[in-house]
Amino acid sequence: MRSQRRKMLAIIVLSFMLIAVFIYYLTSSTDNAVDLQPRLQTNVERHLEKHLQETLERHDNIPYHLKESVAGRLATNGCVCEGEEEVISLPFAHLLFPHVAAEELRVPFEGRELEYIKRYRSKEYHNFHKRTQAATDLLIVAQANSPLQYPTQGVEVRPMKTVLIPGLGLEQKSRQLYSVSLTATLGTFDVAAEVNGVSVEGAGEMHMTLSSRLLSNLNRQLQFVTYTNTVFHPRAVDIVWFDTDGHQAVFTIKVGHPVTPKLYNPGPKKEYNISDLVTIATKTFLRYDKLQDLIDSVRQFYPTVTIVIADDNKHPKFVTGPYIEQYIMPFGKGWFAGRNLAVSQVSTKYVLWVDDDFYFTANTKLEKFVEVLESTTLDLVGGAVREVTGYTATFNHKMSVEEGDEDGDCLHMRRGHYHSIKGFPNCVVTDAVINFFMARTDKVRQVGFDPRLARIGHLEFFIDGLGSLHVGSCDDVIVSHASKIKLPWTQTDTEKTYAKFRYNSSPQNSLESRPSLFYLKNRFKCLTSN
Incomplete structure (x- = not known):
């Protein structure tokens, strides 16, 4: 009897040891922290510039004669705002003899305001170049x-x-x-x-x-x-x-043509004005009670941040309050169509996407997202979602496309990340994140959301953005998720209606419709994932 107890005790101890090793393996990170600071001039570049200059100076003692007809076409690195004088001053003369007009765009700004605008514009333009240079x-x-x-x-x-x-x-x-x-x-x-x-x-x-x-x-x-x-x-x-x-x-x-920069005022370096930098976007359908909980939680921590709501309810209930914009869509238009609408109305540098059944807590630090995006080359950074059970998920994915044949390529998706980010120990680089993220508004618009995905879809956005979106994830910015656990006899009529739309088996809603979308739109013949 004692021998059996000893064996059982040994098995239990061994099991705990194996579990401890497994947890250590999952939580420990052996990857290197990679610096994602915007690119600066390296010693190699300085050497190349110096060598080119020496090459140009090698023959500068040999005389030359300018060929004005060609030299006049070269860029001078100093454009001049000049128009043409109106030669004929007659009614409607501009229709027959159109002339070039010029407008100085800094005229509306004066004095200190102009100097302030020039300073922050220069800073933003400098960061834009560092982020986009290759x-x-x-x-x-x-x-x-x-x-x-x-x-x-x-x-x-x-x-x-x-x-x-x-x-x-x-x-x-x-x-x-x-x-x-x-x-x-x-x-x-x-x-x-x-x-x-x-x-x-x-x-x-x-x-x-x-x-x-x-x-x-x-x-x-x-x-x-x-x-x-x-x-x-x-x-x-x-x-x-x-x-x-x-x-x-x-x-x-x-x-x-050069890429036209889209610059925003980031505010003082150590004092991010979240209301000027970030807009919160969400999509709602039949869950006005959850939506109100989200709004109330946001206002507790960010009372002046604008919230943009895309709403495709059949009988819309107007949501009122300061800094709230609600846009009504055709009934049942869908999940990704609502995302497109909401993001299209954002005028700030960053957009925070959040589901309508999430709610903010003291751990939902938007300033951390802004700091990461302002300090790195990332386009989008996701956070973590905490369930009512206490479980917190980041849902990070790595993706790769393997070249195939005439039938298409192969898409491979695996849970995980590539490496951590220097200076941000809780952040990693990955390809796809959970349904709670902050991103550069112009980059999200560049990728867009496929409106054919009406009720089911998320990773499809990151698949469309593969190759153009630089994605990160931080597990210390956390939003909470309202409970989905409902006993059948406790569900309200609205919740039952929502479930019918959310989980019905129509082709537009079904998971089976996504393979055909991948095959036709993305030219994939195979998808592997874990």
């Missing part, structure tokens, strides 16, 4: 090992505009004549200045040849070679062939 934008010049020297990346031109091509050069052994040629398909070549002793053939055309008996003069002339885009496309790449005797190199010139 290593592929850096100008890199391949040294003349071939013997051609040319830019491998980083050359950009606006559509239908002209730019100097930096870094062109030739390093060859002594010969009677040195010659190079350039060929493009979306633009033409010319020279902004002419160097004595250099012959230029094909100026203003897609193929141009330069030759000289003096290598130094040819290299000096190559410093003035221009490229003009002649085929309009808002985002294209021209492939340029750069040739000399027996050698050929290829480089690209990116053609496109």
Whole structure:
């Protein structure tokens, strides 16, 4: 009898040890904290800039003559606000002889207000550039090992505009004549200045040849070679062939408009004004009691933050109160359509998405979300949801797309994250988060919510955003979830009606409809997940 008790005790102790090891494995993190601060200039970039400058200065003692017809088209890094004078002052003359008007946009601001606006605008613009710059934008010049020297990346031109091509050069052994040629398909070549002793053939055309008996003069002339885009496309790449005797190199010139920044006033650095920075968005259907609980909880901690409500009830009940905007939709329009509507009305830098049956507590610290988004390159950061049972979930997912065949690709989803974020020990980088998140408003609009998902859907938004959304998750920003546990005989008529809509088996609501959506829209043939 004692031996059996000992065996049982040993089994219990061993079980507790195994559980403890399992919990330690789940909670401990062996990944490295990665710095997601907006990108700053590195030593490599400074070295490349210095080397390019030394290359340009190598032949600066050789004289040149400006070619005004070409040099005048180059960007001067200083646009001027100038219009045209109205030549004919007659009624309706502007219809026959339209002229260019110019308007100074800073005129409405004066004195200290203008200086304040310029300061915060400069700060926001600086952060925007740091967040959006990529290593592929850096100008890199391949040294003349071939013997051609040319830019491998980083050359950009606006559509239908002209730019100097930096870094062109030739390093060859002594010969009677040195010659190079350039060929493009979306633009033409010319020279902004002419160097004595250099012959230029094909100026203003897609193929141009330069030759000289003096290598130094040819290299000096190559410093003035221009490229003009002649085929309009808002985002294209021209492939340029750069040739000399027996050698050929290829480089690209990116053609496109710059991304227009959308800047907001973040307020003092250590004093985030949540009301000016964040709008709370939600979608409601038949759960006005839950919605009111959410509003009351928000007002307890954030009395002046705007709440935008998308409502697709058949008989809408108008929600009143300060800083509340309610938008009525067609009856039963759906979950993702409501998200689109709510986000479309947000005018602040960030939008916080929250379900209508959530409620704020002292742990729902929106300032932490703002701090993470202001300090990193993340576009969206999720929090945690605490159930009435006390269980808290973050629901993080990693996603990857494996290239397939003509039938489509494979989407793989796994629970988990990639690594933690330096400076924010409770935050990690992932691909999808729980249904409580704060994001840059413009990035959410860029991805959008598929309105075909009427009552069921969440991860689909992050699948559509894969490749464009940089996602994080912080488990120390927590929102609470109202209880869903209801005994059948305690349900109200409204709750029963809601359940019929939420959990019915119509094709639009069914989970079985999502595979066809993935297959047709996203070109996936397979989905794996855990």
